[in-house]
Amino acid sequence: MKILIDAFGGDHSPEEVIAGTVSAMEENKNFTAVFVGKKDVIENLLEGYAYDKARVEIIHAPDVITCEEEPTVAIRRKPESSICVAFKELKENPEASAFVSAGSTGAVLVGATLKLGRISGISRPALCPLMPTAIDGKNVIMMDSGANADCKSINLLQFALMGTAYAEAVGVKNPKVGLLSNGTEKEKGNALNHEVYPMLENAKGINFVGNIEGRDILAGDVDIVVTDGFSGNVAVKSIEGAIKMLLKVMKTEIKSTFKGKIGGLLLKSTFKKLAKKLDYNNHGGALFVGVNKPVIKAHGSSKRAAIKAAVLQAVAYANFDIADRIKEKLSLQEQGGEQV
Amino acid sequence: MKILIDAFGGDHSPEEVIAGTVSAMEENKNFTAVFVGKKDVIENLLEGYAYDKARVEIIHAPDVITCEEEPTVAIRRKPESSICVAFKELKENPEASAFVSAGSTGAVLVGATLKLGRISGISRPALCPLMPTAIDGKNVIMMDSGANADCKSINLLQFALMGTAYAEAVGVKNPKVGLLSNGTEKEKGNALNHEVYPMLENAKGINFVGNIEGRDILAGDVDIVVTDGFSGNVAVKSIEGAIKMLLKVMKTEIKSTFKGKIGGLLLKSTFKKLAKKLDYNNHGGALFVGVNKPVIKAHGSSKRAAIKAAVLQAVAYANFDIADRIKEKLSLQEQGGEQV
Numbered sequence: 001m002k003i004l005i006d007a008f009g010g011d012h013s014p015e016e017v018i019a020g021t022v023s024a025m026e027e028n029k030n031f032t033a034v035f036v037g038k039k040d041v042i043e044n045l046l047e048g049y050a051y052d053k054a055r056v057e058i059i060h061a062p063d064v065i066t067c068e069e070e071p072t073v074a075i076r077r078k079p080e081s082s083i084c085v086a087f088k089e090l091k092e093n094p095e096a097s098a099f100v101s102a103g104s105t106g107a108v109l110v111g112a113t114l115k116l117g118r119i120s121g122i123s124r125p126a127l128c129p130l131m132p133t134a135i136d137g138k139n140v141i142m143m144d145s146g147a148n149a150d151c152k153s154i155n156l157l158q159f160a161l162m163g164t165a166y167a168e169a170v171g172v173k174n175p176k177v178g179l180l181s182n183g184t185e186k187e188k189g190n191a192l193n194h195e196v197y198p199m200l201e202n203a204k205g206i207n208f209v210g211n212i213e214g215r216d217i218l219a220g221d222v223d224i225v226v227t228d229g230f231s232g233n234v235a236v237k238s239i240e241g242a243i244k245m246l247l248k249v250m251k252t253e254i255k256s257t258f259k260g261k262i263g264g265l266l267l268k269s270t271f272k273k274l275a276k277k278l279d280y281n282n283h284g285g286a287l288f289v290g291v292n293k294p295v296i297k298a299h300g301s302s303k304r305a306a307i308k309a310a311v312l313q314a315v316a317y318a319n320f321d322i323a324d325r326i327k328e329k330l331s332l333q334e335q336g337g338e339q340v
Numbered sequence: 341m342k343i344l345i346d347a348f349g350g351d352h353s354p355e356e357v358i359a360g361t362v363s364a365m366e367e368n369k370n371f372t373a374v375f376v377g378k379k380d381v382i383e384n385l386l387e388g389y390a391y392d393k394a395r396v397e398i399i400h401a402p403d404v405i406t407c408e409e410e411p412t413v414a415i416r417r418k419p420e421s422s423i424c425v426a427f428k429e430l431k432e433n434p435e436a437s438a439f440v441s442a443g444s445t446g447a448v449l450v451g452a453t454l455k456l457g458r459i460s461g462i463s464r465p466a467l468c469p470l471m472p473t474a475i476d477g478k479n480v481i482m483m484d485s486g487a488n489a490d491c492k493s494i495n496l497l498q499f500a501l502m503g504t505a506y507a508e509a510v511g512v513k514n515p516k517v518g519l520l521s522n523g524t525e526k527e528k529g530n531a532l533n534h535e536v537y538p539m540l541e542n543a544k545g546i547n548f549v550g551n552i553e554g555r556d557i558l559a560g561d562v563d564i565v566v567t568d569g570f571s572g573n574v575a576v577k578s579i580e581g582a583i584k585m586l587l588k589v590m591k592t593e594i595k596s597t598f599k600g601k602i603g604g605l606l607l608k609s610t611f612k613k614l615a616k617k618l619d620y621n622n623h624g625g626a627l628f629v630g631v632n633k634p635v636i637k638a639h640g641s642s643k644r645a646a647i648k649a650a651v652l653q654a655v656a657y658a659n660f661d662i663a664d665r666i667k668e669k670l671s672l673q674e675q676g677g678e679q680v
Contacts, residue, residue: 146522149530180574187410190489190568215578215580217581218581218585219581219585228530229522231571234554234578235574235575239578241554241556241557242579249617250610254607260610262606263604263605266600266603267604270593270594270600270603
């Protein structure tokens with residue numbers, strides 16, 4: 001199994017990308033790492049590591065797409081960029097199983113959609129981070145977290161189907177789907193929610209449990225949160241900001257008294273562990289669900305640990321047949337006479 | 341100055357509402373408390389307190405609207421409810437300066453709009469909590485946090501004008517307005533955002549600073565966050581849930597080691613202070629901005645401290661001429677030839 005890695009994506013690329021990938025290779029022996037990017041630079045950096053040379057390949061790509069570039073334009077104008085070259089390989093080589101990039105989110109999404117292609121029947125793929133919840137070891141999938149700012153009800157229905165396929169693939173039994181809304185009652189929601197609610201109730205192969213509010217996202221009661229990419233992005237980032245703010249304010253408060261300082265010292269390792277646990281970027285990347293092969297978008301600020309997690313996630317997902325599971329969910333609806 | 345208080349609104353009414361109001365009267369001597377609700381019950385409860393009888397009035401209202409009732413139906417069918425009676429008094433009595441309720445949010449909003457009335461020119465009033473930010477003593481106003489699930493660009497423009505008037509009234513100089521979006525770049529956003537962005541750029545009397553992301557809401561960089569009531573509700577509640585989750589997970593982590601337990605004991609008062617500081621419900625209620633007099637919606641779970649804060653907030657706001665300031669902002673736009 002070959003995992004393609006964008007060696008020139010992310011704030012700390014290529015150094016940290018290569019370091020993290022080598023580290024992932026040590027932990028999992030069942031894949032070949034295919035670095036995509038400037039060959040000489042990658043070769044030079046690899047010289048600093050001891051690794052199994054038979055398990056590393058390099059595909060040369062002289063160009064790089066930056067985060068400042070308009071994604072659609074960049075994908076069109078830079079066919080020799082690491083992202084475009086990787087997607088071409090992913091599409092054409094049956095051995096290429098998944099792709100990991102910490103580069104421009106927009107370019108990865110546009111590239112995946114245009115070059116790798118959507119799963120037949122899926123109109124809009126979604127970018128789906130796994131977020132740790134209050135229940136230890138339990139994650140929640142946010143569908144969509146920003147790939148589609150404007151959605152129609154059919155998109156949200158497909159997010160529910162894809163999210164269920166994804167959750168089942170990672171081992172969740174009968175995963176619960178919640179519709180993000182401004183209240184738990186069925187009557188709550190905006191026009192989009194009102195339209196999709198009965199569609200979710202009638203859909204086959206999903207376990208729809210009704211509306212959930214922002215405050216319930218992390219409670220661990222549902223496995224999949226369905227919403228448009230605008231609201232999903234607002235939710236994910238609001239959570240990120242709240243945790244960051246709380247830890248910051250806490251630090252200041254702790255330092256303001258002598259008793260607090262001592263307590264803070266004793267809890268230092270606990271806080272560190274916690275901050276790491278709650279930072280979803282440490283749990284690998286966000287899966288771009290709805291394209292033909294697994295595409296993992298790691299955070300732009302990823303260092304080696306985050307890259308390692310994302311590569312190991314890609315190896316795992318390559319075995320999960322998520323695309324096939326999604327096709328199965330879609331076919332269930334067609335049998336029911338619904339147009340999806 | 342008379343402050344109307346819904347004695348029969350909230351999970352802990354009427355007991356905690358009366359206790360909190362009496363406590364507010366002790367702190368501020370410049371208002372008369374007008375309780376609206378079942379007269380005999382209120383009188384009986386008041387007997388347990390020492391207070392200036394000349395500063396208390398009761399307006400009898402035999403009916404109560406519960407949170408389970410559909411707001412529009414309840415407002416129409418229960419003219420003798422505490423909410424309806426209070427809004428009638430607020431509209432007709434020039435001495436009645438503001439209204440505080442911890443009752444059904446929907447009924448308070450519908451009642452305020454239908455019975456008290458919107459400020460001329462404002463198409464949609466907004467429910468606006470003040471949220472504490474990472475900067476000590478600095479709050480951010482969320483406009484709208486749930487009154488209007490579906491919004492047009494004109495509504496968002498008016499939220500920006502009203503939010504600026506509100507922030508200026510509470511003493512913020514040249515308050516910064518941010519548009520909530522899924523990215524900071526101007527190009528980011530959904531169709532609604534794209535439509536309103538240039539309107540905000542061209543509006544007079546506001547200090548529009550561009551897009552802000554969910555993660556920046558609590559950073560303290562902007563004073564007003566403008567968004568539709570659906571996304572605003574998602575943001576506010578996601579923040580609430582994240583803080584709740586973090587404190588919960590922290591508690592578990594702290595208790596899991598001996599060192600942690602000792603540290604936790606030393607930090608107990610710090611955590612308590614922090615939880616209180618970050619809970620925006622302790623900072624008074626959310627102002628329903630855009631109706632003719634100040635209407636403060638306290639949280640349904642408010643106990644005496646929260647009610648006290650909301651009553652004191654109502655007294656302060658009654659002096660702020662927020663409605664006049666909003667009219668002024670509107671007139672600025674009309675002079676500029678824009679249709680608002």
